[in-house]
Structures are given as structure tokens and as C-alpha cells.
Amino acid sequence: MNMLATECLLELCEERFELEDYQSGVPRWCSGCGDNAILAAVQRLCRDEGLRPEKTVFVSGIGCSSRFPHYMRTYGFHGIHGRALPVAEGVRLARPDLTVFVNTGDGDCCSIGAAHWIHAIRYNMNLTVFLHDNQIYGLTKMQASPTSPRGTKSNTTPRGSTLEPLQPLSVTLGVQNVSFVAQAVDWIPELLYDIVKAAYHHKGLSFVRIVQRCPEWLPKMWDPWLHDPQRIQLLHHERGLQPSAGLATVYRNQLEHDPQNLNRAREIAANTDVIPVGILYRNPAVPCYEDLRRGGQLRTDEYIRAGLEAEFDKFTVWPQVAA
Amino acid sequence: MKDHEAMNAPTLSSSKTVTTLREHIVEIISDSGEGAQRCGQSLGSIAARMGNGIWTVEIIPAEIRPPARSIAGASGNRIRIGAGPVTNGGDETDLVVAFNEQVLLGRVRADELKPDCIILLENMWREHADPKIAAAYVETHDKLLAAGYRLIEVPMERECRARVADAKRGKNMFALGMLCSLYSLELQMGREQIALTFGKKDASVVAQNVKLLDAGHAWAEANLEFKFRIPPAQRATEPKVVVNGNTALALGVLASGMELCSMYPITPATSASHYLSDVFEKIGGVVHQAEDEIAACAFAIGASYAGKCTVTITSGPGYSLKQEAIGLAVMGEIPLVVVNVQRGGPSTGQPTKVEQGDALAAIFGSHGDAPKVVMAPSTIEDCFYSMITARKIAETFNMVVVVLSDASLATSQQPFPRPQFSESWIAPPVDQSAVPEGMKPYDWDAATGLARRFIPGQPNGMHTLTGLAHDRASHVAYDPEINEESIHFRSLKLAALQKTLKTPPVFGDPQGDLLVLGWGSTKGAIEEAVQTLRDEGRKVSSMHLRFLQPLPGGVKEILQRFRKVMTVEGNWCDRPEDEIIDESNRRYSTLAMLLRARYLVDVDCYGEIKGQPIKPSTIRRVLTAKLQS
Numbered sequence: 001m002n003m004l005a006t007e008c009l010l011e012l013c014e015e016r017f018e019l020e021d022y023q024s025g026v027p028r029w030c031s032g033c034g035d036n037a038i039l040a041a042v043q044r045l046c047r048d049e050g051l052r053p054e055k056t057v058f059v060s061g062i063g064c065s066s067r068f069p070h071y072m073r074t075y076g077f078h079g080i081h082g083r084a085l086p087v088a089e090g091v092r093l094a095r096p097d098l099t100v101f102v103n104t105g106d107g108d109c110c111s112i113g114a115a116h117w118i119h120a121i122r123y124n125m126n127l128t129v130f131l132h133d134n135q136i137y138g139l140t141k142m143q144a145s146p147t148s149p150r151g152t153k154s155n156t157t158p159r160g161s162t163l164e165p166l167q168p169l170s171v172t173l174g175v176q177n178v179s180f181v182a183q184a185v186d187w188i189p190e191l192l193y194d195i196v197k198a199a200y201h202h203k204g205l206s207f208v209r210i211v212q213r214c215p216e217w218l219p220k221m222w223d224p225w226l227h228d229p230q231r232i233q234l235l236h237h238e239r240g241l242q243p244s245a246g247l248a249t250v251y252r253n254q255l256e257h258d259p260q261n262l263n264r265a266r267e268i269a270a271n272t273d274v275i276p277v278g279i280l281y282r283n284p285a286v287p288c289y290e291d292l293r294r295g296g297q298l299r300t301d302e303y304i305r306a307g308l309e310a311e312f313d314k315f316t317v318w319p320q321v322a323a
Numbered sequence: 324m325k326d327h328e329a330m331n332a333p334t335l336s337s338s339k340t341v342t343t344l345r346e347h348i349v350e351i352i353s354d355s356g357e358g359a360q361r362c363g364q365s366l367g368s369i370a371a372r373m374g375n376g377i378w379t380v381e382i383i384p385a386e387i388r389p390p391a392r393s394i395a396g397a398s399g400n401r402i403r404i405g406a407g408p409v410t411n412g413g414d415e416t417d418l419v420v421a422f423n424e425q426v427l428l429g430r431v432r433a434d435e436l437k438p439d440c441i442i443l444l445e446n447m448w449r450e451h452a453d454p455k456i457a458a459a460y461v462e463t464h465d466k467l468l469a470a471g472y473r474l475i476e477v478p479m480e481r482e483c484r485a486r487v488a489d490a491k492r493g494k495n496m497f498a499l500g501m502l503c504s505l506y507s508l509e510l511q512m513g514r515e516q517i518a519l520t521f522g523k524k525d526a527s528v529v530a531q532n533v534k535l536l537d538a539g540h541a542w543a544e545a546n547l548e549f550k551f552r553i554p555p556a557q558r559a560t561e562p563k564v565v566v567n568g569n570t571a572l573a574l575g576v577l578a579s580g581m582e583l584c585s586m587y588p589i590t591p592a593t594s595a596s597h598y599l600s601d602v603f604e605k606i607g608g609v610v611h612q613a614e615d616e617i618a619a620c621a622f623a624i625g626a627s628y629a630g631k632c633t634v635t636i637t638s639g640p641g642y643s644l645k646q647e648a649i650g651l652a653v654m655g656e657i658p659l660v661v662v663n664v665q666r667g668g669p670s671t672g673q674p675t676k677v678e679q680g681d682a683l684a685a686i687f688g689s690h691g692d693a694p695k696v697v698m699a700p701s702t703i704e705d706c707f708y709s710m711i712t713a714r715k716i717a718e719t720f721n722m723v724v725v726v727l728s729d730a731s732l733a734t735s736q737q738p739f740p741r742p743q744f745s746e747s748w749i750a751p752p753v754d755q756s757a758v759p760e761g762m763k764p765y766d767w768d769a770a771t772g773l774a775r776r777f778i779p780g781q782p783n784g785m786h787t788l789t790g791l792a793h794d795r796a797s798h799v800a801y802d803p804e805i806n807e808e809s810i811h812f813r814s815l816k817l818a819a820l821q822k823t824l825k826t827p828p829v830f831g832d833p834q835g836d837l838l839v840l841g842w843g844s845t846k847g848a849i850e851e852a853v854q855t856l857r858d859e860g861r862k863v864s865s866m867h868l869r870f871l872q873p874l875p876g877g878v879k880e881i882l883q884r885f886r887k888v889m890t891v892e893g894n895w896c897d898r899p900e901d902e903i904i905d906e907s908n909r910r911y912s913t914l915a916m917l918l919r920a921r922y923l924v925d926v927d928c929y930g931e932i933k934g935q936p937i938k939p940s941t942i943r944r945v946l947t948a949k950l951q952s
Contacts, residue, residue: 035415057779062790075784075785076788077628077787079624079651079786083617083618087621090585091628091629093609095780096631098780115614116621126937166535293609295604295609299607307577308574308577311577311602312741312742317371317565319559320372320373320512
């Protein structure tokens with residue numbers, strides 16, 4: 001059979017990456033920590049999507065989850081507590097050619113960085129944001145976080161926390177310009193991967209809350225959900241996820257939910273008896289801040305000079321011409 | 324010696340006394356919204372075109388719309404017009420045009436007027452329907468007259484009403500017309516200035532304003548018995564740019580090739596961002612108004628990390644908020660320009676007033692050892708060029724460069740030669756070349772601490788930048804030696820920059836009885852005071868520092884050639900005359916403290932934090948006392 005030379009060339013040029021191309025070092029998370037599952041899903045995503053390591057940036061704040069970039073063989077930015085989102089926004093605005101991910105924890109995103117979280121949703125920049133929500137401060141050794149259930153005993157709440165937890169999905173879905181909200185759990189890797197992938201493919205700010213186990217400080221927290229698959233609510237829809245037959249036999253509590261329906265998404269998010277897993281909301285029509293703000297001009301020296309001279313003209317006093 | 328002392332004996336011209344002056348300080352004040360600002364700026368521009376030196380200062384009330392006719396509500400402009408170059412706002416005012424007597428009273432009480440100041444006062448209040456207002460006017464009028472001011476009542480409202488329906492809009496141009504007559508400025512230039520100012524609006528607006536300008540001029544010609552001339556020492560030969568310091572900063576951002584300014588609104592920095600917001604996009608830049616000061620800094624850091632050099636512009640409280648993020652940029656060796664337009668502090672302090680209180684925060688701010696470059700522009704022109712220099716240093720040394728302007732520079736105007744564009748100002752494109760095999764993200768040079776800047780997109784350069792202590796590979800350092808190594812090299816970079824700095828020039832003789840040092844916006848006033856004393860035969864010189872961190876070389880040798888050394892600064896220092904203040908507890912002004920620590924030289928200081936620029940006369944008094952001590 002004849003083969004065209006060009007077809008052959010295309011094959012040759014195509015780059016393939018292996019999982020090892022994205023792996024860096026041995027994670028120092030505790031065994032059983034949900035961060036490991038997230039790392040595995042994300043490395044798989046990078047390989048499957050063929051993301052060039054040098055064109056990919058993971059930005060994080062501070063906390064257990066924010067060590068994430070160190071374990072990726074891409075560019076990474078491990079910054080300061082709570083400020084992952086504004087750093088990532090700066091990267092995004094400066095560099096449309098890069099793929100930018102954000103890893104942030106419940107303390108990082110929902111407490112010290114809460115202002116940035118709200119505004120990041122409103123900016124809707126093209127970022128894939130993973131909220132690693134283990135409902136406790138881990139790295140600083142067990143203090144209650146804003147998402148800790150009421151009654152959580154911790155080093156700062158030895159007699160149990162007194163406030164109702166903040167619901168990250170409800171908050172996100174309540175902000176103007178929200179464009180993608182999904183939820184995953186670390187113990188269903190297949191769905192975690194599907195959701196991470198859907199988030200990556202959404203243009204705009206994709207917010208994925210990943211319910212994550214902390215075996216060190218809250219080892220039994222998720223047991224009721226782990227032991228009773230009925231308490232996982234699979235969201236499926238032709239415009240959302242379509243879980244495999246295998247998963248569907250284990251997780252029978254299923255709900256058909258159209259991710260275009262924002263009000264329904266808010267109702268689903270408000271129900272805390274079950275953990276809804278899947279895509280709650282997706283609206284690709286929301287404009288991205290960087291597209292609204294970035295000009296398309298090529299900034300040549302001459303272009304800048306012309307702009308600058310025009311400004312000087314506005315403020316120049318010319319010497320009075322001799323009469 | 325009086326600054327406004329006549330150079331020549333008065334001469335009589337067309338039945339008027341025309342006095343030739345070396346300089347005069349003129350104020351136009353009104354309630355806010357009555358256009359006194361515009362009148363003052365126009366007067367400054369006209370004088371600049373004639374070839375006069377000018378320095379204009381905005382008079383700004385603390386509130387947006389203070390109540391009408393309130394003592395604290397004066398809004399306007401103060402213009403120092405000189406025969407030669409003018410480098411600062413000078414001392415007290417020689418002539419003031421006031422739209423009501425209450426705002427005038429505010430200026431009198433603030434000791435801003437010379438004892439024999441000429442006052443041109445709107446007299447409509449005398450006949451006001453409200454007897455309380457009429458009485459208040461008469462009372463103030465009589466008091467000021469009795470106090471020795473040369474008060475002249477002017478029927479501005481009546482004259483304007485005769486020509487236009489709403490005198491409130493346009494009285495300022497009537498005032499400008501009067502001032503053109505008073506200072507023998509060509510009326511035609513006033514008309515041209517109006518055409519420039521209102522050119523965007525329709526022709527009827529220009530015509531109406533010209534009508535009022537002509538009326539003001541005619542009234543002054545017919546009714547005032549005196550005139551002044553301030554003949555320029557040299558004819559203007561080159562085009563000059565007339566802007567305030569904040570606009571100059573923004574122009575500098577344009578010229579530096581930076582593409583992003585990330586900011587959060589704060590006084591008095593914001594006007595720079597206002598102007599940038601208007602023009603930056605025209606040359607492909609973006610002003611990002613972030614959700615808060617921390618986000619503004621983090622956003623800038625993200626953009627800089629991604630390959631651009633970015634600027635964030637703020638004032639004191641915002642600068643405090645950015646500290647942690649600045650430390651991150653230091654740790655990650657990310658180029659970043661931070662502008663702090665200083666205001667009165669601490670806390671909310673005096674948002675619209677000048678102070679030089681943030682240099683120590685700039686140098687030592689952020690926890691741990693966080694070396695960064697701190698520079699301070701001292702003129703309006705300097706504000707422009709500082710941004711270009713700051714960007715270059717930031718990108719050459721992968722450092723944070725803090726530029727300390729202040730509220731005085733921000734709102735003052737001083738013409739400077741129109742800059743000649745140079746391609747060397749502009750940042751190179753983002754470097755996307757591959758990293759050589761084996762090179763690490765922090766391969767610190769043993770002598771200078773410098774390392775190649777790794778930028779996302781560069782093949783082979785993948786690593787995770789971290790705010791944690793890290794080794795050359797940017798791996799988190801658990802080894803104590805590594806932490807010390809990285810701090811060592813980040814510190815060396817400052818020394819490397821210091822080796823490239825020139826010793827600042829000495830104003831005056833290179834040795835003598837007293838050397839006075841300053842930094843930032845005080846330069847003009849210090850040098851004027853020093854010149855006056857030198858003219859009297861005193862052996863005084865001055866030196867102004869552009870770089871506060873690192874301090875340039877060669878300074879110690881200069882300090883040692885003077886019998887006494889002191890600084891004059893706009894920040895606090897304890898007063899030796901206080902009973903419990905002595906050598907063991909006196910807190911020195913910023914620069915004095917730095918110089919004492921660095922050079923082991925006894926440096927005295929004078930600090931003033933009244934929220935106003937330090938006057939040359941004050942400095943003269945301070946230096947005279949120091950010479951005699």
C-alpha cells in the first residue's frame with residue numbers, strides 16, 4: 001500500500017510525552033493523602049493532552065496542596081499564602097501562549113485568599129483551578145479551616161469548631177461571571193480524571209473543588225461517604241459527564257443535570273447530605289478578562305515611539321516664535 | 324534678602340507703575356469646582372512658553388466637595404514664576420486671587436502669604452442676600468486690610484455676568500486675563516492656551532472663555548495701578564514638557580517598554596494610574612485595577628515571572644500591604660518595579676500631604692533579609708527617567724526596584740526638556756531561547772550573585788520557583804548551608820549594582836564648613852537655600868542622593884571634607900531640645916541614620932513633617948543655626 005510522504009512526516013514530527021516527562025521527585029505528602037490522587041490525574045492529563053512541559057505552569061500558594069508544582073516537571077510557581085490566583089492571573093495576562101493551572105487549598109483559597117477567589121471568578125481568566133479541599137489546615141498541623149464541618153476538633157478548636165462551614169461550590173456559583181464549576185472526590189480516580197480534563201478544556205476560569213482526604217488530621221472524616229456509595233451523587237448529562245457503565249453500577253445515586261442550568265446547579269451545591277460529583281455549571285460564553293484587556297498590536301519600537309511622541313505633544317510648550 | 328525684591332527701580336509705563344521682578348509667587352484659590360486649578364495651570368503654561376522658570380503646586384482640600392466658603396476648603400494652584408529656572412515651590416505667596424474670603428482666610432491662617440501680599444478678592448459677597456455672609460466678608464476684609472495686606476476688591480462676578488449667563492463657569496478665565504495684564508504676559512498667548520485647553524469642546528466654549536479672558540485683561544488694565552514684569556533670563560529655545568510628577572512617572576512607564584501596570588486606587592498615587600489608564604492601551608499596554616494592594620503586587624509578580632517587567636504603583640498604606648509579596652519577588656529574583664508615592668503616615672495619616680517617611684520601609688521592609696534597590700527621583704524630569712532606569716536595573720539584576728516619589732512631586736509641575744526617544748529605553752522581547760543543558764535556575768555568579776533569568780517557555784528551564792529557601796536548582800533547601808548561600812548571593816547583587824553607581828555631584832565647593840544632604844523632592848529647596856548662603860559667603864554645600872539602597876561609593880570621602888554634616892528631610896527626628904532626648908535615645912531622620920550607620924560619621928538632621936514641602940527660607944534658617952552651633 002502506498003503511503004504519502006507527508007503523512008510519514010507528520011508522524012515523525014508529532015511529539016509524544018510519557019508520564020515520566022511530567023514527574024519530578026518523590027512527593028512528600030503523607031501516604032493516603034488525596035493530593036497524590038490529584039497529582040496522578042493531572043500528570044495523566046498533561047500526557048494525554050500532550051502539553052509541552054516548558055509551556056505549562058502550575059501556580060500555587062502555601063499549604064500541603066501548594067507543594068504540587070514541585071512534583072511536576074513543568075514550570076511552577078510556589079508563592080505565598082493565599083495569593084496563587086493573582087499570581088496566575090498575571091502570568092495569564094502576560095503570556096497567552098502558556099497553559100496555566102492553579103493548586104490551592106481550603107485555607108489558601110477560602111480563608112486568607114478569599115478576596116482573590118471571588119475576584120478571580122469575576123475576571124474569568126483562562127485558568128484551571130483545583131481547590132484541594134481537605135477541610136483542615138495540614139501543614140501548620142491541624143487547625144480548623146473555613147470548610148471544616150461544625151464541631152471539628154482541632155488545635156485551635158479543641159472543643160469543636162463553632163461555625164457552619166463555608167460551601168465553596170455555593171460561593172463560586174454565586175459570583176458574577178462564573179463559567180465552570182465542578183466537584184470531584186479523590187477516591188474515584190476515573191471521575192477525577194474526567195472532571196480535570198473537562199476543566200482543562202473549558203476556556204475561562206474552571207473551578208474544580210476536589211474533596212480530599214487528610215489521613216493525618218481527619219482520618220475518619222469521609223468514612224460515611226466512602227462506605228456508602230449512595231451518598232455520592234453522580235451528575236450526568238449529555239452536555240456534562242457520562243460516567244462509565246462500571247461506575248454507574250457502583251454509584252447508583254445519579255442525577256441528570258444540565259450544566260447550563262445555573263439555578264439548578266446552586267440547588268445541587270446547597271445539598272450537603274450527599275457529595276455531588278460532576279460538572280455543576282459550564283458557560284463557555286462568558287468573556288475572559290485577558291481577551292477584553294489585551295490589545296492585539298505588535299509592540300515594535302516604532303509603535304511605542306509614535307504613541308509616546310503623541311503624548312509628549314499634548315504637554316509640550318513650544319518656545320514662542322520670535323516676532 | 325527677599326525673593327521678590329525688585330531688580331530695577333519701578334518705571335512708569337502708560338500711566339502705570341511697572342515693577343520688574345526676579346520672581347513672584349502667585350496663588351489662585353476658590354471653592355473646589357470653580358476652576359482655580361485650571362487658571363493656575365494655564366498661567367504656568369503661558370509663563371513657561373515665554374521662557375520663564377515655573378513651579379506649580381496644586382492646593383487640594385482633603386475632601387472632594389468641601390462645603391462652599393469653608394476655611395479648609397481652598398482649592399487652587401500656586402505658581403512660582405521666575406526669571407531663571409525654578410526648582411521648587413519657594414516660600415510664601417506674593418499675590419493671591421481669591422474667589423471668596425473664607426478660602427483666603429484658610430491660607431492666611433496657614434501662614435502661606437507674605438506679610439505684604441497683594442490680594443485680589445472677589446467682592447460679590449459684600450452685597451450678599453444672606454446678611455451673615457455679607458458680615459463675614461466685611462469682617463475678614465477689614466481685618467486683612469488692618470493686618471497690612473494690600474487688599475484690592477474685584478467685581479469678578481459682576482463683570483463676568485455682564486458677558487455670560489453663568490459666571491461660576493468662566494470666572495477662572497477672567498482671573499487669568501487679569502493675571503496676564505498684571506504680569507505683562509501677552510494676551511494672545513492666553514487665547515492660544517484657551518484654544519489648547521478647550522480645543523476638544525465646541526467652538527462656542529472657546530469663544531466664551533476668550534471673551535472672559537479679554538474682559539479680565541481689560542478690567543485690570545483699566546482699574547489696577549500697577550504691573551509686574553518678570554523678564555526671562557533667557558529666551559525659551561527648546562520645547563519643554565509641562566506635567567506633574569505623576570504624569571511624568573506614567574510617561575516614564577510608557578517609555579520604559581513596560582507593558583503592564585497593576586494597581587489599586589490610593590491617594591496620592593492614583594493620578595499616575597488614571598493617566599496611564601487613558602493612554603497605555605494606545606501603545607499596547609494594560610492597567611489592571613486589582614481587587615486589593617496585595618493582589619496588585621502578586622499580579623505584577625506573576626506577569627514579571629512570565630517574562631515581562633511589570634510596575635505596581637501605590638502609596639504608603641498600600642506599600643505596607645505589599646510587603647510580603649515584595650519579599651517573594653526578592654526571594655524568587657523576579658524583576659519588579661514598585662512605585663511608592665509617599666504621603667503622610669503612619670496609618671491613614673495625611674493622604675494628600677507630602678512626607679518622606681517610607682524610605683526605611685522600602686529599604687528594610689519585608690521580613691528576613693530582603694535586599695532591594697531603592698531610588699528617589701528629586702525633580703519632575705527625574706520621575707520620568709527613573710522609571711526607565713528602574714526597569715533596566717530590575718531586569719539586569721533580577722531585583723525589586725522601589726521608586727520613592729511623594730505627594731509634592733506628584734502634584735507639582737515643572738517644565739523639563741522634551742525627551743528625545745531612544746530605542747535603548749525599551750525592554751527586549753521575552754527571551755524564549757533554550758536553557759543550556761545543565762544550567763540551573765539559580766546558577767549564581769560567584770562574584771556578582773547574578774544568574775540567568777529563567778522564563779516559562781524556555782526549553783530545558785523547567786523548575787518550580789519558590790518562596791521557600793532554595794538551592795541553585797530551586798529545590799527546597801533543608802540544608803542550613805544552602806539557605807545562607809542563597810542569601811549571600813542575593814546580597815551580592817546589591818554590591819554589584821553599587822559598583823556601577825556614580826558618586827553624586829556636590830552642589831557648591833567640594834569642601835567647607837557644612838554639607839547638607841537630602842533625597843527626593845527636597846532637592847530644589849535645599850539647593851536654593853545653599854546658594855543663598857553661598858552668595859552670602861558661607862561655606863555650605865549640598866549633595867542629593869538618587870539611590871538610597873545601595874548608597875553610591877565615594878560619599879564618605881566627601882563627608883569627611885566638611886566640618887559638619889547634616890540632612891534635611893521630610894520625616895521625623897527627635898528634637899535635641901526635648902528634656903529627655905539625648906545621644907543615647909535620639910531617633911534620627913532616615914538618611915541621617917543610614918549615613919551614620921554606613922560611614923561612622925556624625926550626621927545631624929532636620930526633619931519637618933507639616934505636610935507641606937519644606938521652604939527654602941526654613942532650610943536657610945536651619946543651616947544658619949547649624950553653622951553657628
